[in-house]
Amino acid sequence: xxxxxxxxxxxxxxxxxxxxxxxxxxxxxxxxxxxxxxxxxxxxxxxxxxxxxxxxxxxxxxxxxxxxxxxxxxxxxxxxxxxxxxxxxxxxxxxxxxxxxxxxxxxxxxxxxxxxxxxxxxxxxxxxxxxxxxxxxxxxxxxx
Amino acid sequence: xxxxxxxxxxxxxxxxxxxxxxxxxxxxxxxxxxxxxxxxxxxxxxxxxxxxxxxxxxxxxxxxxxxxxxxxxxxxxxxxxxxxxxxxxxxxxxxxxxxxxxxxxxxxxxxxxxxxxxxxxxxxxxxxxxxxxxxxxxxxxxxxxxxxxxxxxxxxxxxxxxxxxxxxxxxxxxxxxxxxxxxxxxxxxxxxxxxxxxxxxxxxxxxxxxxxxxxxxxxxxxxxxxxxxxxxxxxxxxxxxxxxxxxxxxxxxxxxxxxxxxxxxxxxxxxxxxxxxxxxxxxxxxxxxxxxxxxxxxxxxxxxxxxxxxxxxxxxxxxxxxxxxxxxxxxxxxxxxxxxxxxxxxxxxxxxxxxxxxxxxxxxxxxxxxxxxxxxxxxxxxxxxxxxxxxxxxxxxxxxxxxxxxxxxxxxxxxxxxxxxxxxxxxxxxxxxxxxxxxxxxxxxxxxxxxxxxxxxxxxxxxxxxxxxxxxxxxxxxxxxxxxxxxxxxxxxxxxxxxxxxxxxxxxxxxxxxxxxxxxxxxx
Ligand SMILES: Cc1cc2nc3c(=O)[nH]c(=O)nc-3n(C[C@H](O)[C@H](O)[C@H](O)COP(=O)(O)OP(=O)(O)OC[C@H]3O[C@@H](n4cnc5c(N)ncnc54)[C@H](O)[C@@H]3O)c2cc1C
Ligand code: SF4
Numbered sequence: 001x002x003x004x005x006x007x008x009x010x011x012x013x014x015x016x017x018x019x020x021x022x023x024x025x026x027x028x029x030x031x032x033x034x035x036x037x038x039x040x041x042x043x044x045x046x047x048x049x050x051x052x053x054x055x056x057x058x059x060x061x062x063x064x065x066x067x068x069x070x071x072x073x074x075x076x077x078x079x080x081x082x083x084x085x086x087x088x089x090x091x092x093x094x095x096x097x098x099x100x101x102x103x104x105x106x107x108x109x110x111x112x113x114x115x116x117x118x119x120x121x122x123x124x125x126x127x128x129x130x131x132x133x134x135x136x137x138x139x140x141x142x143x144x
Numbered sequence: 145x146x147x148x149x150x151x152x153x154x155x156x157x158x159x160x161x162x163x164x165x166x167x168x169x170x171x172x173x174x175x176x177x178x179x180x181x182x183x184x185x186x187x188x189x190x191x192x193x194x195x196x197x198x199x200x201x202x203x204x205x206x207x208x209x210x211x212x213x214x215x216x217x218x219x220x221x222x223x224x225x226x227x228x229x230x231x232x233x234x235x236x237x238x239x240x241x242x243x244x245x246x247x248x249x250x251x252x253x254x255x256x257x258x259x260x261x262x263x264x265x266x267x268x269x270x271x272x273x274x275x276x277x278x279x280x281x282x283x284x285x286x287x288x289x290x291x292x293x294x295x296x297x298x299x300x301x302x303x304x305x306x307x308x309x310x311x312x313x314x315x316x317x318x319x320x321x322x323x324x325x326x327x328x329x330x331x332x333x334x335x336x337x338x339x340x341x342x343x344x345x346x347x348x349x350x351x352x353x354x355x356x357x358x359x360x361x362x363x364x365x366x367x368x369x370x371x372x373x374x375x376x377x378x379x380x381x382x383x384x385x386x387x388x389x390x391x392x393x394x395x396x397x398x399x400x401x402x403x404x405x406x407x408x409x410x411x412x413x414x415x416x417x418x419x420x421x422x423x424x425x426x427x428x429x430x431x432x433x434x435x436x437x438x439x440x441x442x443x444x445x446x447x448x449x450x451x452x453x454x455x456x457x458x459x460x461x462x463x464x465x466x467x468x469x470x471x472x473x474x475x476x477x478x479x480x481x482x483x484x485x486x487x488x489x490x491x492x493x494x495x496x497x498x499x500x501x502x503x504x505x506x507x508x509x510x511x512x513x514x515x516x517x518x519x520x521x522x523x524x525x526x527x528x529x530x531x532x533x534x535x536x537x538x539x540x541x542x543x544x545x546x547x548x549x550x551x552x553x554x555x556x557x558x559x560x561x562x563x564x565x566x567x568x569x570x571x572x573x574x575x576x577x578x579x580x581x582x583x584x585x586x587x588x589x590x591x592x593x594x595x596x597x598x599x600x601x602x603x604x605x606x607x608x609x610x611x612x613x614x615x616x617x618x619x620x621x622x623x624x625x626x627x628x629x630x631x632x633x634x635x636x637x638x639x640x641x642x643x644x645x646x647x648x649x650x651x652x653x654x655x656x657x658x659x660x661x662x663x664x665x666x667x668x
Contacts, residue, residue: 013513020522027518070514088513093200096503105502105525107465112193113362116352117467119314122335126320129327130296130334139301139332141481143258143266144276 001048005058006037009051012069013088014095017104025104033098035091047087050076146414150178150383153403153417155390155432157181158244159649160636160656161423162369162377163287167660169380172667177382178415180405182389182554183223183241185370190221191360198356199503206359208237208248209600222247223387225552227427228560234449234602236427236561242386243370244425246649248358249603250471251339251366252495253293253650255284258303259481260536260644267482267489270538270642274611274622275658277303283654283661288337290376291367291653292346295337301477310342313351316464318529319473322496325587331478336495338472339367339649353468356501366469388413391555393420393436393632400632406555419663421624423636423656426605430545430638431559433609438629440609440619444546446539447561447608448643451569452601455580456530457589458523465526466499473498479579480645488568490536492576493645494583497530523591529584532601533576535569536645545608565597573597604648609638623662624655635659 014030039045055061055072064072077084095101099109108115122130152168154161157179165179192201204216210224223240239248258277263270285306295308312335315323319335326333340357343350351365364371378384387408394401394414402416422429430444473496480491499505502525509517548558565573573596581592612618615627620639626632635656637648644651 015515015518017518017522024522027522066515073513085512089203089507092506092512093203093503096506097197097199102502105522107502107525110196112198112354112356113191113352114194116354116363117464119316119353119464119468120320122312122315122320122323126315126323129323132327133332133334134298134300136300136332138303139477139481140257140303141259141266143262 002058002062004062005052007031008062008069009048010035010037010091012066012073013091015066020104024106027104028100030091030095033095033101035094035098040090043083044087044090047076047080047083050080145411146416149402149416149418151175151418152177152421153415154179154421154423155403156244156423156425156428156636157242157369157374157384158423158425158636159246159369159652161244161421162373163653163656164421164423164635164660165382166290166373166377166380167657168664169377169382171661171664173380178417179382179384180388180390180403180415181242181384181386184221184386185242186221186247186360188360188362188364191362193354193356193359193362198359199501201359202356202501202504203507208358208603209235210238210240211235223389225554225556226558228548228558232561232563232602233565233597233599234452234563235599236602236605237600238425238427238605242374242384243368246368247360247370249368249649250357251469252471252647253291253337253339254475254646255302256644256646256651257480260642263490263642269489271612273641274613280651280654280658283657284650286657287650287653291339291372292341292348293337294340294342296335299334301332301334301480308337310345312336313338313340313342313469313472314353315473316468316498318463318498319496321459321461321463321587322474322529322583325583326476328586329583331476331583333474333476335474336472338469340469340472341365351469355466355468355470355498357469357471389554389556390432391435393422393432393438395436395438395629395632398628399630419631419633421633421635423634425636426608426638427545427559427561429634429636430608431547431556434547435557438626440615440627442610442617442619444608445541445544446610447543447545447563448537448539448604448606448640449563449602450537450604450643450645451535451565451573452598453533453573453577454530454595454598455533455577455584456524456528456593457584457587458591458593459527459529459589461588462526463529464498466501468498470498470500471495476583479576486575488571488575490572491645492572492579493534494576494580495532495534497532499526499528499530529587529589531580531584533573533580534645535572535576537569537643538566539607539610539642540566604637604643606637606640606643606648609634610641611639612641623666624659633659633663
């Protein structure tokens with residue numbers, strides 16, 4: 001399959017952001033994040049063939065604007081929901097673990113351990129709110 | 145091969161099996177106690193949280209569903225069997241190995257309320273338990289002490305509990321936002337009891353808030369029975385045989401005589417035992433007992449999960465993101481007890497949970513691809529609070545576990561679930577979702593989202609071998625002894641006659657400890 005076609009499929013599913021709000025760096029597109037569609041399984045090939053066929057060929061899909069490509073993918077999703085979602089899920093796994101994507105979302109790349117994270121303890125205002133609850137007295141129902 | 149007899153053969157090294165083994169070995173050190181478990185000990189040095197691709201493990205070999213783990217095609221440390229769940233609104237979740245589902249659990253550790261033991265007498269629904277909260281209370285306390293609980297005494301939603309061993313796990317900005325919401329409405333809220341070390345205790349590290357508790361806890365801060373009950377039970381002389389699948393309980397003349405299992409090499413072994421104890425969970429237990437010809441009319445029936453739904457609030461302020469023990473922050477029992485004006489009996493539990501990892505959050509979107517999905521995710525990530533709504537699912541015979549005609553790779557018949565969300569549960573969940581959204585808005589959420597039924601929430605597998613006094617409607621008596629089969633005991637979540645609206649772990653442990661004491665007394 002043409003690499004331009006495969007890249008267009010990836011970037012239709014994961015278009016990224018042109019700009020992000022509040023000064024964050026924008027999300028890269030799938031291909032910018034390094035996601036590559038490689039031969040994986042017969043199921044994946046079937047989905048890709050369906051996409052190409054529905055779009056009038058690989059080249060036509062690759063050249064179409066984002067909205068038209070999105071419509072093609074939506075129609076395939078409707079027709080073969082489970083297979084399409086499995087195909088998407090595989091790409092999401094590569095994308096949302098990519099360091100550039102995690103960084104754009106303001107998150108740390110790498111293992112969850114051994115660093116862990118710092119989570120703030122309840123502040124004064126919260127502890128005062130808790131005292132109000134305590135002061136209400138028992139809420140539970142007596143049962144023999 | 146036929147082995148030398150043991151006094152007690154326990155099937156399953158999960159929560160119930162572990163608590164039972166430890167307590168009995170403590171009360172009766174003279175007994176030869178064996179536990180046979182289909183999986184192995186978890187290897188903490190190989191847990192995915194130590195790798196940079198840990199997020200994808202959540203969707204594959206460490207998925208919470210055994211079916212998804214099997215489907216992933218990756219080698220999993222859980223010794224799974226397939227479950228036909230096509231006819232079940234909730235998908236069963238579990239872990240099969242030493243520690244059982246506590247390896248994957250969130251360790252939220254609430255007790256049932258006193259009223260949960262008396263739903264028939266108080267509200268005319270479900271059934272009364274054959275013992276009360278007061279009867280179980282000493283075992284709750286003992287189980288708390290053995291598992292290690294972080295929390296705060298003084299919760300007015302419960303009868304007084306002893307001081308918790310450790311302070312509550314940190315609430316975080318997310319928890320504080322939710323507390324603000326509950327407070328604005330004048331509703332009850334309280335930091336959860338968590339079977340998680342909020343600081344180092346009993347030889348286990350303190351939680352460092354890494355986030356993904358459901359893929360095993362690499363620090364050991366999360367209590368799981370491979371770290372709590374098992375080391376002490378083994379120290380007392382209990383033997384555990386891992387990677388051995390029990391496929392039959394030997395029953396002769398109405399009496400259990402032992403178990404048959406395949407060991408790791410595939411050899412078929414007969415292990416005679418004076419008493420057999422089954423703790424395979426609400427699916428594994430009826431599967432094995434039905435396959436062994438136990439014909440109690442209630443066996444496999446009355447499967448209960450707890451109805452579960454979510455409301456999520458999106459905030460403009462920055463919150464914590466996917467950090468801290470995912471299921472353990474705070475909860476509200478404002479609506480736990482029956483109020484007939486709501487149009488349903490019994491109540492709902494509102495549990496504020498933390499964000500999921502980015503990848504999981506992305507895959508759980510209604511439509512996980514395209515510009516809109518990425519916009520949603522940008523909006524929500526590090527800016528959302530989720531509220532899990534659980535309701536008291538009631539026992540209904542048509543919700544059940546049965547065997548299929550297939551023999552699975554583990555040598556046992558296949559197992560199938562039939563479970564439908566009832567009208568009662570639907571009403572309770574809708575009520576709970578309304579309240580959850582109200583709280584989120586009061587806390588400052590600018591948008592809320594509802595997930596009316598969350599299928600991948602079948603964490604609690606309960607009721608399929610219920611306790612009771614009547615052998616036509618229950619499987620065991622108040623000590624877990626199977627009606628009509630001598631020397632056969634069940635000691636896991638399947639014995640619950642009703643389930644309250646809260647997570648069951650704390651009660652499963654307490655009940656197993658009680659059953660062990662009952663047996664120790666009966667043995668003289
Ligand atoms: C993802 C997840 C999150 C959860 N979160 C919470 C929570 O926050 N709070 C809470 O209270 N509960 C929670 N739970 C539920 C809780 O973990 C379970 O209710 C509890 O562990 C059940 O105890 P059990 O003894 O009934 O069975 P389990 O702990 O499941 O143990 C059963 C054991 O039996 C073994 N077994 C089964 N059949 C055989 C056989 N034929 N031969 C040999 N061995 C066999 C299995 O391998 C397993 O190890 C969660 C569960 C999951 C899966
Ligand atoms: S958040 Fe805490 S309890 Fe959960 S896995 Fe990480 S260290 Fe363990």
